[in-house]
Amino acid sequence: MLTREEEEEEQEEEEEEEAKGRRRAFSVNDNVDLLAEILGRLDGRSLAVAGCVCRLWNAVGRRDSVWEAVCHRHVAGGGSSAAGGGCSTRSVVAALGGYRRLYRLCIGPALDRLAGSAGGRGSTTTTAEAAAAHHLSLSLSLSLFSIDCYERLGGRQQRPASLLFLCKPVDVS
Amino acid sequence: MSSSFRSDMGTDPYDSVGDDRWIIASASDRGSSRGEIDSLLHGAGYRVRSTDLRHVAIGLEQLESTMVGDQCVASSAEAIHYNPSDLTAWVDSMLSELAPDPHLLRHPLSTAAANTWADPTQQRPSLHRLENHHQHRNVPAVSLQSMDEEEDAAIRLVHLLVSCADSVQRGDSEMAGSLLDQTRLALARVNTGFGIGKVAGYFVDALCRRLYPPPPSATGGGGSAANLEILYHHFYEACPYIKFAHFTANQAILEAFQGHDRVHVVDFNLMHGLQWPALIQALALRPGGPPLLRLTGIGAPSPDGRDALREVGLRLAELARSVQVRFAFRGVAATRLEHVRPWMFQVAPGEAVAVNTVLQLHRLLGDRASPEGGDAAAAEPIDTVLEWIVGLKPKIVTVVEQEADHNKPSFLDRFTEALFYYSTMFDSLEGGRVGGSHRGGQQQQQTVVAAVAEAYLQREMCNIVCCEGAARVERHEPLARWRDRLGRAGLRAVHLGSNAFKQASMLLTLFSGEGYCVEEVAGCLTLGWHSRPLISASAWRADDADDASPPRDHQTLVLQDHSSSITSGSNNVVDGDDHLHQHSVMRSHMGSSDRINDTGSGSSCSRV
Numbered sequence: 001m002l003t004r005e006e007e008e009e010e011q012e013e014e015e016e017e018e019a020k021g022r023r024r025a026f027s028v029n030d031n032v033d034l035l036a037e038i039l040g041r042l043d044g045r046s047l048a049v050a051g052c053v054c055r056l057w058n059a060v061g062r063r064d065s066v067w068e069a070v071c072h073r074h075v076a077g078g079g080s081s082a083a084g085g086g087c088s089t090r091s092v093v094a095a096l097g098g099y100r101r102l103y104r105l106c107i108g109p110a111l112d113r114l115a116g117s118a119g120g121r122g123s124t125t126t127t128a129e130a131a132a133a134h135h136l137s138l139s140l141s142l143s144l145f146s147i148d149c150y151e152r153l154g155g156r157q158q159r160p161a162s163l164l165f166l167c168k169p170v171d172v173s
Numbered sequence: 174m175s176s177s178f179r180s181d182m183g184t185d186p187y188d189s190v191g192d193d194r195w196i197i198a199s200a201s202d203r204g205s206s207r208g209e210i211d212s213l214l215h216g217a218g219y220r221v222r223s224t225d226l227r228h229v230a231i232g233l234e235q236l237e238s239t240m241v242g243d244q245c246v247a248s249s250a251e252a253i254h255y256n257p258s259d260l261t262a263w264v265d266s267m268l269s270e271l272a273p274d275p276h277l278l279r280h281p282l283s284t285a286a287a288n289t290w291a292d293p294t295q296q297r298p299s300l301h302r303l304e305n306h307h308q309h310r311n312v313p314a315v316s317l318q319s320m321d322e323e324e325d326a327a328i329r330l331v332h333l334l335v336s337c338a339d340s341v342q343r344g345d346s347e348m349a350g351s352l353l354d355q356t357r358l359a360l361a362r363v364n365t366g367f368g369i370g371k372v373a374g375y376f377v378d379a380l381c382r383r384l385y386p387p388p389p390s391a392t393g394g395g396g397s398a399a400n401l402e403i404l405y406h407h408f409y410e411a412c413p414y415i416k417f418a419h420f421t422a423n424q425a426i427l428e429a430f431q432g433h434d435r436v437h438v439v440d441f442n443l444m445h446g447l448q449w450p451a452l453i454q455a456l457a458l459r460p461g462g463p464p465l466l467r468l469t470g471i472g473a474p475s476p477d478g479r480d481a482l483r484e485v486g487l488r489l490a491e492l493a494r495s496v497q498v499r500f501a502f503r504g505v506a507a508t509r510l511e512h513v514r515p516w517m518f519q520v521a522p523g524e525a526v527a528v529n530t531v532l533q534l535h536r537l538l539g540d541r542a543s544p545e546g547g548d549a550a551a552a553e554p555i556d557t558v559l560e561w562i563v564g565l566k567p568k569i570v571t572v573v574e575q576e577a578d579h580n581k582p583s584f585l586d587r588f589t590e591a592l593f594y595y596s597t598m599f600d601s602l603e604g605g606r607v608g609g610s611h612r613g614g615q616q617q618q619q620t621v622v623a624a625v626a627e628a629y630l631q632r633e634m635c636n637i638v639c640c641e642g643a644a645r646v647e648r649h650e651p652l653a654r655w656r657d658r659l660g661r662a663g664l665r666a667v668h669l670g671s672n673a674f675k676q677a678s679m680l681l682t683l684f685s686g687e688g689y690c691v692e693e694v695a696g697c698l699t700l701g702w703h704s705r706p707l708i709s710a711s712a713w714r715a716d717d718a719d720d721a722s723p724p725r726d727h728q729t730l731v732l733q734d735h736s737s738s739i740t741s742g743s744n745n746v747v748d749g750d751d752h753l754h755q756h757s758v759m760r761s762h763m764g765s766s767d768r769i770n771d772t773g774s775g776s777s778c779s780r781v
Contacts, residue, residue: 088457088458088462089458091496091497092454092457092458092496092497095495095496095497096454096495096496109683110683113682113683114679114682114683137679139455139676140420140676140679140680140683142454142455142458143420143423143450143451143454143455144451145454146450146451146453146454146492146496147447147450147451149450149492150446150447150450150488150489150492153488153491153492154484154488
């Protein structure tokens with residue numbers, strides 16, 4: 001149990017520290033672009049979880065640019081994005097529904113499925129093969145995504161189900 | 174002391190009782206290291222070790238089922254009598270004589286497929302499939318007897334079905350009717366929830382419909398087009414065959430359209446247009462920017478005034494607009510494909526044309542002429558259609574067809590082929606469903622989708638079994654015959670390439686169910702279930718597609734006829750030698766595509 005004087009002393013010290021901290025320290029929440037850059041280096045699941053931290057992180061975590069980085073990083077083999085011109089891809093994906101949705105519907109389940117089967121087969125693929133596989137999975141995912149977008153356009157009676165065969169991940173949106 | 178009296182086999186079964194008792198006493202003294210002889214059985218005159226009791230019991234059960242259940246057990250004249258008092262050896266020897274499967278003797282309770290004796294007389298794929306099926310389902314240790322009965326019943330069912338079909342072919346409707354009744358009884362003994370039971374049920378219905386056709390008013394008329402679309406859509410979702418077809422065809426079309434900025438795709442069966450969003454997206458992203466894309470979709474006219482084709486076109490146009498691809502759509506409504514004429518497409522000069530037929534060309538075939546009559550007999554609708562396809566001078570023709578021979582002249586052959594083909598198909602549907610996602614509501618939806626997909630297949634089956642003449646449209650032919658036919662019409666095969674193969678493999682990896690396999694056969698891809706190919710995709714191009722001059726279809730065909738007559742040894746001089754020369758020069762550029770089916774023109778090349 002502290003005496004009253006000691007409590008006051010402690011409080012003063014803390015305030016001093018805080019003041020110093022505000023002058024000197026740097027919170028990542030102060031700079032959202034930096035935050036976005038960091039979040040863009042996560043994998044899909046971690047990014048979705050990060051969106052649950054606070055409102056700021058949720059807002060930043062929903063940015064399509066962040067998900068674009070995630071998609072390209074984890075699909076193009078983590079190097080140069082060989083998936084065609086970035087600008088045109090971006091506009092096409094944006095028109096089809098955005099990178100976040102692309103990841104949620106197609107790339108995420110595809111990666112999970114591929115990881116599952118690759119784990120079963122043993123990791124004997126070379127990096128070139130893996131990169132090629134990733135590139136193919138991006139183009140395949142884009143194709144599937146376009147089909148999904150098309151089905152949603154129609155507003156048909158049956159709900160779009162052409163991607164039913166992919167295991168749908170938990171919805172954390 | 175006891176060792177001198179301890180003997181396991183070869184002793185006289187009529188030993189005096191005194192000796193036996195002594196042996197028992199010595200055995201019990203020794204303990205269980207050498208295996209005691211069971212005392213109760215010994216009182217009855219049999220020598221069995223206690224440790225062998227279980228093995229002997231199972232062996233006896235198997236023997237009973239073998240001798241009672243199997244009608245093929247012949248009572249041979251030269252019977253070798255084994256000493257039954259040594260029960261273990263006796264059971265083993267009897268089993269090895271009647272059931273030559275070593276696994277039975279070694280592992281009597283193996284649950285993996287309950288490896289019953291491999292009956293060499295019944296090499297039917299359905300039996301093999303039954304075993305596979307049980308393996309997949311991981312049937313827990315069901316007693317051997319019920320497994321045998323089930324397989325027996327299945328074999329009997331297949332046999333009855335085939336006999337019924339045979340009597341239908343012979344025209345003996347009374348016999349067919351009685352066989353049909355027997356089949357229904359046999360059906361009751363088999364599980365109709367899955368496997369051979371379900372397929373057999375459908376075939377029984379189809380045969381019934383053939384023998385006792387329902388009145389024409391009962392069959393659906395106007396609403397069937399919309400229904401067919403729904404069935405097709407569910408079949409699209411339930412299994413990867415159509416997806417595989419679409420993706421492979423799109424890949425070939427994409428590669429063929431490289432470098433062209435005005436392209437025209439003709440789709441022989443538009444349905445919901447599910448193939449085209451992926452192509453539109455791929456064209457939007459291709460290096461060099463998207464071309465002007467024109468799509469002509471052929472479909473059935475919609476009965477209730479609703480222009481289904483136009484609606485699909487509008488949706489595709491909206492998608493294309495959102496990804497900034499210039500797009501134009503045209504719909505051609507036709508009840509039958511042979512009514513379509515090329516002028517309806519309005520192909521502009523300078524356009525690169527792609528023709529896409531998914532499961533459509535077989536509808537144009539007619540009855541196959543008997544081998545004696547020669548195969549250039551009647552002018553089938555297919556020839557007309559292929560003629561104007563070639564006349565369009567397409568850069569690529571993508572053909573996807575079922576890999577089965579359901580157009581044989583004999584009804585029995587067709588029936589048997591269809592039985593095996595569709596049982597494999599149904600297997601794959603079930604296999605895909607079991608491996609799919611396991612979240613409650615989704616699984617329910619998957620079940621519904623699978624059920625409707627089965628209805629789609631059932632429709633095909635019914636058409637093969639029940640209809641004849643013009644009504645029979647499901648005239649599937651295998652890839653080899655299509656190659657011949659398309660080659661004769663003037664199309665040259667295009668190798669599908671490794672990209673298409675990798676894409677197909679990746680698609681299957683994503684798809685649940687591990688039984689699917691993609692294979693490449695001479696530049697064409699086939700997708701099958703457990704090494705039975707079920708659907709094949711191939712790509713073709715017209716001969717002088719590089720030629721920028723306006724289409725001269727008639728001359729192209731004449732060229733083909735002459736070149737084939739040159740090989741047959743006649744001395745016809747080709748009208749216009751320069752044409753032939755041009756032809757051969759262009760052919761020398763198409764190196765790899767010459768491999769396949771280049772009978773006539775290849776050899777004429779060398780002569781020139």
